[in-house]
Amino acid sequence: MNILEVIDLKTWFPIKRGILSKTTGHIRAVDGVSLKIKKGEVLGLVGESGCGKTTLGRTILGLENAREGKALFFGKDLFAMTRHEKKKIRKRLQIIFQDPLSSLNPGMNIIDIITEGLVQFGMLEKDKISHAIKLLHEVGLDKNALYRYPHEFSGGQRQRINIARAVSLRPDFIVCDEPVSALDVSVQAQIINLFLDLKEKYSLSYLFISHDLSVVSSITNKVAVMYLGKIVEYGPVEAVISNPGHPYTQALIDAVPVPGIHKKRIKILKGEAPSPSDPPSGCRFHTRCPETKKICREQEPAEVISGERRVWCHLYKG
Amino acid sequence: MKRKLLNVEKLVVTFKTDQGVFKAVDSVSFSVNKGEILGMVGESGCGKSVTAMSILRLIPLPAGAIENGRIIFNEKNLLDLNIKEMRKIRGNAISMIFQEPGAALSPLHRIGHQMVEALLLHKKTDKKNAWRLAEEWLTKAGIPDAKEKMFAYPYQLSGGMQQRVMIAMALITKPELIIADEPTTALDVTIQLQIFELLRDIRRSGTSILLITHDMGVIWEMCDRVLVMYASKIVEEGSAGDIFSSPAHPYTRGLLKSIPKLQVDSKRLQAISGQVPSPFDYPKGCNFYDRCPHAFDRCKNEVPKQHVLENNHKAACFIAEKLVSTNL
Numbered sequence: 343m344n345i346l347e348v349i350d351l352k353t354w355f356p357i358k359r360g361i362l363s364k365t366t367g368h369i370r371a372v373d374g375v376s377l378k379i380k381k382g383e384v385l386g387l388v389g390e391s392g393c394g395k396t397t398l399g400r401t402i403l404g405l406e407n408a409r410e411g412k413a414l415f416f417g418k419d420l421f422a423m424t425r426h427e428k429k430k431i432r433k434r435l436q437i438i439f440q441d442p443l444s445s446l447n448p449g450m451n452i453i454d455i456i457t458e459g460l461v462q463f464g465m466l467e468k469d470k471i472s473h474a475i476k477l478l479h480e481v482g483l484d485k486n487a488l489y490r491y492p493h494e495f496s497g498g499q500r501q502r503i504n505i506a507r508a509v510s511l512r513p514d515f516i517v518c519d520e521p522v523s524a525l526d527v528s529v530q531a532q533i534i535n536l537f538l539d540l541k542e543k544y545s546l547s548y549l550f551i552s553h554d555l556s557v558v559s560s561i562t563n564k565v566a567v568m569y570l571g572k573i574v575e576y577g578p579v580e581a582v583i584s585n586p587g588h589p590y591t592q593a594l595i596d597a598v599p600v601p602g603i604h605k606k607r608i609k610i611l612k613g614e615a616p617s618p619s620d621p622p623s624g625c626r627f628h629t630r631c632p633e634t635k636k637i638c639r640e641q642e643p644a645e646v647i648s649g650e651r652r653v654w655c656h657l658y659k660g
Numbered sequence: 661m662k663r664k665l666l667n668v669e670k671l672v673v674t675f676k677t678d679q680g681v682f683k684a685v686d687s688v689s690f691s692v693n694k695g696e697i698l699g700m701v702g703e704s705g706c707g708k709s710v711t712a713m714s715i716l717r718l719i720p721l722p723a724g725a726i727e728n729g730r731i732i733f734n735e736k737n738l739l740d741l742n743i744k745e746m747r748k749i750r751g752n753a754i755s756m757i758f759q760e761p762g763a764a765l766s767p768l769h770r771i772g773h774q775m776v777e778a779l780l781l782h783k784k785t786d787k788k789n790a791w792r793l794a795e796e797w798l799t800k801a802g803i804p805d806a807k808e809k810m811f812a813y814p815y816q817l818s819g820g821m822q823q824r825v826m827i828a829m830a831l832i833t834k835p836e837l838i839i840a841d842e843p844t845t846a847l848d849v850t851i852q853l854q855i856f857e858l859l860r861d862i863r864r865s866g867t868s869i870l871l872i873t874h875d876m877g878v879i880w881e882m883c884d885r886v887l888v889m890y891a892s893k894i895v896e897e898g899s900a901g902d903i904f905s906s907p908a909h910p911y912t913r914g915l916l917k918s919i920p921k922l923q924v925d926s927k928r929l930q931a932i933s934g935q936v937p938s939p940f941d942y943p944k945g946c947n948f949y950d951r952c953p954h955a956f957d958r959c960k961n962e963v964p965k966q967h968v969l970e971n972n973h974k975a976a977c978f979i980a981e982k983l984v985s986t987n988l
Contacts, residue, residue: 390848391819496935497704526703527874531918531931538928553848556920560929583922597849598922599877601904610857611850613804614818 343416345515345547346379346402351411353394353401357619369619371397373571375411379564381514384541384548386562386579388555388594392615393568395551399517402549403437404428415515433463436508440520442500446492452478453488456507463511480543481506481536498529502536509540517549522557534560555598559583564650567591570626571618577651587646587653589631625656633657665837665868666692666715671729673710673719682939684710686892687728692837697859697869699883699900701876705936706889708872712839715870716750733837752782755830759842761822765814771798771825772810778829793832801828802858820851827858831867838862841872856881876919880904888912891936891947897966898973908967908975908984910952917988946977954979 352375354368372394379385387395400406402413404420413420415435423431439445446455453474460466460473467473475485481502492500501521508516518537522530538561540546552558558565558579565582567575567590575588586592593611609632616622622629628638637656646653648660673685685707692698700708713719715731717738731738733754738746750756758764766774775794776787785793791810798806801824814822823843830838840859844852859882863869871882879886879900886903888896888911896909907913914932934951943949946959958978967980977983 390850498935526936527876528703528915528918528932529935530920531929532933534920535928535931554920555849556922559923560920560927593850595922597853599875599881600922601876601880601916601919607853610853612854614820614851 343381344378344414345381345383345416346377346549347412347414347417348375348377348398348402349412349414351375351398351401351413352409353397353406354409367619369617370571370621371618372401372408373618373621375568375571375573377566377573377576379515379547379549381547382541382545383564384550384562386558386565387549387551387568388553388558388565389568390553390594390615392570392618394571394618395553395568396519398568399437399519399549399551403435403517433459433511434514435517436511436513436515437517437519438501438504438508438521440523442497442504442524443492445504446500448492451489451491452503455492455503456510459507459511465511477506477510480509480540482532496529497525498533501525501533505533505536505540509544509546512544513546515547515549517551519551520553521550523552523554530557537561555583555594567594570615570621572626573652573654574627575651575653575655577653581651587648587651587658588627588655589633589657590627625654663694664691665694665733666870667730667732668711668715669730669732671711671714671731672727673707673714674725674727676723676725679940683892683942684724684939685714688889688892688894689729690887690894690897692868692870693885694836694868695863695866696884697863697871697882699879699886700870700872700889701874701879701886702889703874703936705891705939707892708889709841711889712756712841712870712872715839716754716756717746718756748782751778751830751835752833753835754837754839755833755835757823757826757830757838757840757843759845761819761826761846762814764826765822767814769813770810771812771814771817775810775825775829775832779832782833794828797828797832798825800861801825801831802854803828820847820854823847823855824858827855827862831862835867837868837870839870839872842874843871844878845873845875852878876915888915891942892939893947893976894966895948895977896973896975898969898975899971902969902971902973906973906984907988908969908973908980909948909977910954910983911948912975913983913988914951914953954983 351372353372354370356365357367359366389395397406401408408421456477457466457474478487483502522533550562562579565579566573569590575591586595596607611630613630624640625638625643628634643654643656646658646660669689671685671688674681674683688711702708714726776790779790795806795810803809803824844855883900886900887894890911896912907916917930918932932951945961946964949955949959964976964978966974966976968974969984
């Protein structure tokens with residue numbers, strides 16, 4: 343059973359100009375994305391600024407309005423739910439954001455923050471303090487944290503608090519939006535390990551959004567690469583990294599510095615990603631692709647399926 | 661024999677806060693040679709940015725204070741210069757590139773105006789010539805349609821473009837040294853590559869670069885020599901080759917082991933336990949004592965001096981000699 347199934351999702355933001363705020367165009371942040379996540383799977387969603395990965399995560403959670411498409415959670419359409427149903431879903435579908443500080447209410451102490459959800463769903467044990475301590479231990483914090491406030495903690499500790507809060511409800515699925523990007527390198531490793539441990543312990547599934555391919559490769563089993571609102575490649579992470587099918591995936595992999603390995607980069611991607619309000623014709627990547635052919639400028643590439651891999655490129659033969 | 665361009669000697673920088681005074685930089689000494697890219701790597705709060713800002717005397721006063729040390733550049737101690745003399749050096753012989761180009765560029769002035777201003781502050785020439793030079797440097801920095809871009813405002817450019825403008829502005833006065841503070845952190849990885857190429861071109865033309873970053877990958881790609889900083893001190897120093905192949909300080913070793921690498925087999929990462937000590941709470945002995953897997957009694961009470969290993973490789977650790985030849 344698929345925990346999450348996204349079907350042809352589009353999220354567009356209107357561009358309003360003039361005194362009367364006339365809509366003159368749209369930023370096509372997510373422009374036709376489909377994906378599936380099975381129970382126990384961690385799907386990495388990787389791409390650079392403006393590719394739409396964060397908007398995709400937010401749309402799934404109902405924080406942005408989809409223009410078209412569906413997001414099915416355990417088979418039920420998230421966008422068609424009543425308020426009552428949506429409230430119940432919150433227990434099973436959680437989120438962890440990039441900025442650990444702005445995700446925490448500065449006026450609440452830690453014990454209240456991490457038990458707030460439990461109170462909402464009637465899951466709080468009789469002994470609130472011991473329940474809270476158990477939650478803190480799960481994320482490597484101790485009881486000294488209980489009555490302190492978010493501003494008293496470091497970035498890594500704050501993120502642990504966010505994770506404790508998310509996991510307290512024993513959700514099935516967590517959307518993690520760049521959860522380690524704002525953390526120091528040595529702390530990143532600790533938090534990544536924590537994600538891995540909790541996944542094992544509670545059979546969690548994640549949608550792990552990140553611009554950092556190295557982080558994604560440490561934690562996910564499947565990866566989807568996004569460019570300008572669309573997925574260009576999808577597959578098991580080891581296969582995609584060791585043998586990328588799409589030229590953009592290849593460029594991303596090439597660009598990552600790997601200490602210890604001198605990379606000979608023959609083709610460096612020129613220019614920058616075009617604006618999502620005016621995507622190029624045909625394959626959106628054709629303006630920067632080192633292998634562009636005539637068909638790439640004219641036709642959008644169809645999905646090429648090769649086992650568990652999917653690549654959207656005219657030149658990919660499988 | 662490499663010529664030393666910049667020599668920092670026993671630099672100490674403190675800050676006054678509500679909670680008291682703390683040392684952000686503790687007796688830091690290093691030099692930058694002509695034509696090299698020196699990397700300064702460390703995590704939040706290690707003192708690398710403060711060190712860089714001290715060179716150009718950009719430390720906010722009165723909270724910040726350079727308590728001790730000398731910064732020798734072209735045989736003069738920069739800390740002895742008055743404001744006028746310092747201004748002649750900033751943006752001229754020594755330029756700086758910052759992490760957030762959007763924040764460093766004036767939002768109210770067109771690119772051309774800012775470039776020309778940067779040049780005319782230091783070089784005697786007429787506006788027409790300055791405008792032409794500015795266009796040239798924008799092109800050299802990889803900005804397409806430089807002629808039009810001269811009339812653009814910073815907000816009309818992407819992050820990568822803004823960074824190129826900042827680099828062009830830093831180069832237009834033909835500096836001897838560029839201090840680059842996290843120049844690619846805010847940029848996408850494919851754009852980062854382009855900026856690397858640009859920085860390499862700059863080095864080829866004879867300008868030295870002091871490259872400050874928290875990213876070991878950037879250090880690997882770009883730097884000839886590396887300084888590793890931890891909690892206000894330099895803990896290790898050496899060529900990039902030595903630092904990556906035979907790191908001697910437990911912090912450097914821990915850092916290299918904990919970096920997520922593009923890996924094909926999902927292995928749990930080897931994290932450094934604990935966290936950086938608060939600058940108000942630095943321990944008596946080695947600052948890394950609480951987190952070090954090799955710590956012993958001496959480390960608790962005594963501050964380790966720099967141990968000199970081969971090839972100008974130094975590490976501030978009592979067992980540096982043993983660790984340098986131990987595999988990670």
